[in-house]
Amino acid sequence: MDLYSKSLIISFLSVLFPLFLWQLFYLLHYNYQFKWVKKWMFAIFPLLSIVLCMTFPVALMQPLILDFRRIPLILGTLYGGYKVGFVLLAVVFMTRYFMGGDVFYTSSIILILTTICASLLSNYYIKTSLKQKVILNSVLILLSLVFSALFMNLLGTDLLKVGIEHWFISVIGMVIATLLTEIILINFHLLNKSIKAKKLDVASHLVASFSHEIGNPLTATKGFIQLLSDERISIETRNQYLKIAAQELDQAINIIDDYLTFANPAPKGKEKILIPEAIRQGIEVLTPVAEENQVQINTSFLKNNDCFVLGERKKMEQCLIYILKNRIESMPSGGKISVSLDCDGTSNINITIQDEGIGMTQRQIDQLGEPFFTTKENGTGLGMMVAFSIIKGMGGKIEVESVQGKGTLFHISLPIYDENTQSIRILS
Numbered sequence: 001m002d003l004y005s006k007s008l009i010i011s012f013l014s015v016l017f018p019l020f021l022w023q024l025f026y027l028l029h030y031n032y033q034f035k036w037v038k039k040w041m042f043a044i045f046p047l048l049s050i051v052l053c054m055t056f057p058v059a060l061m062q063p064l065i066l067d068f069r070r071i072p073l074i075l076g077t078l079y080g081g082y083k084v085g086f087v088l089l090a091v092v093f094m095t096r097y098f099m100g101g102d103v104f105y106t107s108s109i110i111l112i113l114t115t116i117c118a119s120l121l122s123n124y125y126i127k128t129s130l131k132q133k134v135i136l137n138s139v140l141i142l143l144s145l146v147f148s149a150l151f152m153n154l155l156g157t158d159l160l161k162v163g164i165e166h167w168f169i170s171v172i173g174m175v176i177a178t179l180l181t182e183i184i185l186i187n188f189h190l191l192n193k194s195i196k197a198k199k200l201d202v203a204s205h206l207v208a209s210f211s212h213e214i215g216n217p218l219t220a221t222k223g224f225i226q227l228l229s230d231e232r233i234s235i236e237t238r239n240q241y242l243k244i245a246a247q248e249l250d251q252a253i254n255i256i257d258d259y260l261t262f263a264n265p266a267p268k269g270k271e272k273i274l275i276p277e278a279i280r281q282g283i284e285v286l287t288p289v290a291e292e293n294q295v296q297i298n299t300s301f302l303k304n305n306d307c308f309v310l311g312e313r314k315k316m317e318q319c320l321i322y323i324l325k326n327r328i329e330s331m332p333s334g335g336k337i338s339v340s341l342d343c344d345g346t347s348n349i350n351i352t353i354q355d356e357g358i359g360m361t362q363r364q365i366d367q368l369g370e371p372f373f374t375t376k377e378n379g380t381g382l383g384m385m386v387a388f389s390i391i392k393g394m395g396g397k398i399e400v401e402s403v404q405g406k407g408t409l410f411h412i413s414l415p416i417y418d419e420n421t422q423s424i425r426i427l428s
Contacts, residue, residue, distance in 0.1 A: 007058050008169065014052035015071050015177055018045040023184045027191075043084050046076030047091050054095045058166060066166050070141050071174050073111065074118050075181060078137070079126070082119035089115045107148060114144040134178050141174045142167065214255055217248035224248075255382070272417060273316050275307045275349055279339060282320035289325065294334030297324070300341070307343035308417040311394040319390040322383035323353060323410055330357030330408065343416065351412040359404040368400055 022045040049072035057067040069092055077085030092111060118140060125136060145167045224245040228238060283297050290297055301307075309316070327337050335356035342350040360368075369388030391398050396414035 007056070010056045011053055011058045011068055012169070012173055014056055015049055015068050015173055016180065017052070018049040018072070019177065019180050019184065021045055021048070023187070026184075026188060043076070043080055043087070046072040046080075046084070046088055050088060050091055051095060054092070054099065058169075068170060068173055070111075070114065070144055070170065071177050074114065074137060074140050074144075074174070075177060077115055077118035078122050079181065081122045085115045085119045085122075110144060110148045113147070114140065130179075130182055133182070134175055137174050137178050138171050141170055145170060210255075210259060214252050217251040217255070221245045221248040221252075259382075270310050271313055273309050273311055273313050275309060275316075275343065275351070275414075276301050276341060278313065278316050279320060279341065279351070281317050282324055283339070285317075285321055286324050286328065290328055290337075293328050293331065295328050295331055295337060296335075297337045297339065299339045307341065307349055309349060309394065309396075309414045310417045315390045316394070319387045320351075322387040323412075326383060327353060327355040327357060327408070327410070330355055330359075332358075335407075347416065349414045349416050351410075351414070353410040353412070354407060355409075356407045359406055359408055360400075360402040361404060365400045365402055369398070 050069050053067045053069045073088050076088045224241040227241055338354040340352045369384055399411045402408035
C-alpha cells in the first residue's frame, strides 16, 4: 500500500470516526444520564472531524491541501443550521490559517459561499427524503470542489486535472457519511420512541391493574350494602355484612397504599426499627397461613440485640410479610422456611430467607420486582414489586438465588443504624 492510499484511508476515517463517537456519547448520555453531557456538546463531533481531516490530509500539493473538510462542514451546517455552520467555518479558517499557504483567502471565499448555501437549505433539507438528502449533499460538495478548481485554475494551478480522483472520493465519502448520519438519527428516534411506548405501556398496565384490583373489593362492598337494604335480614346477619364490607374497604385501602409505596418507596416518617422484632411480627402475622399450607418457619438470630435500621416500621414489616408469603406459596406440598439474621453492630444487616419450594429460572429471578410480574396463576406481582421498592427506599438491596426444584434464597442487605452517631452506614 503506497503513501497516498494510506493517507486516503486515514483522512476518510477522520470523517467517519467522530460519527461513531457521536452515537457512543449519545447512548451513554441516554442510558446512564451523564449530567456533564449537554445537547450542545454533540456539535463538537463535526468540529472534531474537520480538525482531523485537515490534520491528516489526503495530499499536500503546494500551495493546496487536499482533504475531506467539506463533508463535515456541509453536513454539520445542514443538520445544525447556520449557527453551527459558521462555528464550523470559523474552525476551518483558524486551522487553515495556522497551517499557512498562499491560497488561504481564495479557498475561504468558496467555503463561505458553501456554508451560506448549506445554511439557506438547512430547513428544507431536514424535511426531505433520504434520497433527496443524498443527492443534495452530493451536488453541494461537487459544486464546492468545482468552483474551487476554477478559482485555482485562474491562479495558475491546474486542479481540474489533479483533483478528479479527489472529487470522486469526496462525493462517495459524502454519500456514506450522509447514510451513516441518517442511520444514527433513526436509531436515536427509535430509541426515544420505544422508551416512550414502554412508559405508556407501563402506565396502561398500571391503570388496568389498579382498576381490576380496586374494583373487586369495591364491587363486593357495594353488593353487601345493597343487601343491607333488605329489612327482613336479622341484626346478626346485618352486622356480618357490615363487617365484611368494612374488610373489603380495608383491602381497597391496602391496594392503594401498595401503589403509593411503589411510586414513593422512601419512608415518610423515619424511626429506629429493631429488625428481629420486625421479623417476628411478620412471622406471627403469617403463622395461620403457614400452618394451613403445612409450612414450618424456623428462625436463627445471631448477635442481634442492637440490630437496628432507620425507616418506617409498618413498611418494613409489610415487606417481610410479602416475601415470606411469597415463599410459603412457592411450597404447595409444604416444607420449611429458614430465616436467619446476621448483625454484629458494625457492618450491614443481612437477612436471609431460604425455602424448599419449586424454585425459579434465571429469567424469572431477573424479572422479580418488576410491575405485574408474578409466578402465580392468580397473582398480580404487586407484593414483590412493593417489597423491592421498600428495601430500595431504605437504601438496601435484595439479591435472589434459586435452583428449580430445590428452593430459593432471598438475601436482604440493609444499612445499619448507628445509634451513637445517629447515622446509617451506606451499603458498599
